[in-house]
Amino acid sequence: xxxxxxxxxxxxxxxxxxxxxxxxxxxxxxxxxxxxxxxxxxxxxxxxxxxxxxxxxxxxxxxxxxxxxxxxxxxxxxxxxxxxxxxxxxxxxxxxxxxxxxxxxxxxxxxxxxxxxxxxxxxxxxxxxxxxxxxxxxxxxxxxxxxxxxxxxxxxxxxxxxxxxxxxxxxxxxxxxxxxxxxxxxxxxxxxxxxxxxxxxxxxxxxxxxxxxxxxxxxxxxxxxxxxxxxxxxxxxxxxxxxxxxxxxxxxxxxxxxxxxxxxxxxxxxxxxxxxxxxxxxxxxxxxxxxxxx
Ligand SMILES: Nc1ncnc2c1ncn2[C@@H]1O[C@H](COP(=O)(O)OP(=O)(O)OP(=O)(O)O)[C@@H](O)[C@H]1O
Ligand SMILES: [Mg+2]
Numbered sequence: 001x002x003x004x005x006x007x008x009x010x011x012x013x014x015x016x017x018x019x020x021x022x023x024x025x026x027x028x029x030x031x032x033x034x035x036x037x038x039x040x041x042x043x044x045x046x047x048x049x050x051x052x053x054x055x056x057x058x059x060x061x062x063x064x065x066x067x068x069x070x071x072x073x074x075x076x077x078x079x080x081x082x083x084x085x086x087x088x089x090x091x092x093x094x095x096x097x098x099x100x101x102x103x104x105x106x107x108x109x110x111x112x113x114x115x116x117x118x119x120x121x122x123x124x125x126x127x128x129x130x131x132x133x134x135x136x137x138x139x140x141x142x143x144x145x146x147x148x149x150x151x152x153x154x155x156x157x158x159x160x161x162x163x164x165x166x167x168x169x170x171x172x173x174x175x176x177x178x179x180x181x182x183x184x185x186x187x188x189x190x191x192x193x194x195x196x197x198x199x200x201x202x203x204x205x206x207x208x209x210x211x212x213x214x215x216x217x218x219x220x221x222x223x224x225x226x227x228x229x230x231x232x233x234x235x236x237x238x239x240x241x242x243x244x245x246x247x248x249x250x251x252x253x254x255x256x257x258x259x260x261x262x263x264x265x266x267x268x269x270x271x272x273x274x275x276x277x278x279x280x281x282x283x284x285x286x287x288x289x290x291x292x293x294x
Contacts, residue, residue, distance in 0.1 A: 016068035027252035040243030058104040070096040113189035117201035130169030156187040179210035
């Protein structure tokens with residue numbers, strides 16, 4: 001597939017390759033995400049979705065061999081990232097694969113935030129949720145007093161519709177429902193107003209009703225804050241509810257990219273058709289037989 005251009009992209013991934021020993025997890029993918037855009041990334045288990053997300057944040061770990069470029073075009077990057085050491089690429093963009101650990105640490109949470117699949121493992125079970133949200137708030141604003149961070153944390157919890165946020169500030173993760181825990185993680189991710197949110201299977205662990213509520217919340221916050229988002233799921237139907245454009249990954253490669261409407265109604269690749277067939281969506285015409293993989 002030809003590289004489809006990326007004028008005005010906030011994030012621009014070029015020919016990304018990730019290898020774990022003999023396993024080629026990602027085999028030369030190109031992706032871009034525009035300002036305010038939600039890009040869906042779908043594909044079966046093991047197709048390389050999480051590896052791609054972790055590469056953006058420099059969280060792959062020492063076992064991974066990574067090649068290619070991940071260009072970050074945020075104007076505010078100059079304050080937090082190194083221009084030296086080959087970190088500054090063309091057009092004033094920053095190549096995240098060539099940043100030192102310190103630069104990436106400053107970027108994480110402040111400019112690019114991530115929500116992980118499992119809310120219980122992402123939260124510290126022995127720390128109150130208020131404390132955890134306040135800690136996320138002050139991580140990038142160390143000059144704040146405890147009281148300022150607390151006020152900001154309560155406002156963030158209210159923004160994700162945690163009932164009685166001020167009263168429940170001292171409660172622990174196990175005292176909340178799965179959907180509420182995921183909302184708390186969303187509050188933590190967005191508290192520093194990042195430009196890009198990476199959501200890796202953010203609703204997979206939730207039941208269908210709660211999944212719909214969390215998706216709606218993410219969609220509202222995305223519009224409200226003009227946030228760019230990389231929304232990862234194995235479920236094309238879920239991605240279709242939030243993403244404007246979708247990339248389909250299989251076996252470390254992007255096999256199809258297109259607008260969500262185009263992919264849901266006229267998928268070009270047999271693999272995309274099989275993903276659609278596996279999960280009937282609201283837009284699936286139920287009077288017709290399901291598509292099959294040729
Ligand atoms: N730290 C690691 N060490 C070794 N291999 C890894 C590591 N992380 C991922 N892999 C391998 O890379 C490939 C891609 O994994 P990845 O986690 O990106 O898949 P995924 O698309 O996110 O799947 P899922 O939908 O199950 O989350 C898999 O073959 C996986 O086994
Ligand atoms: Mg994954």
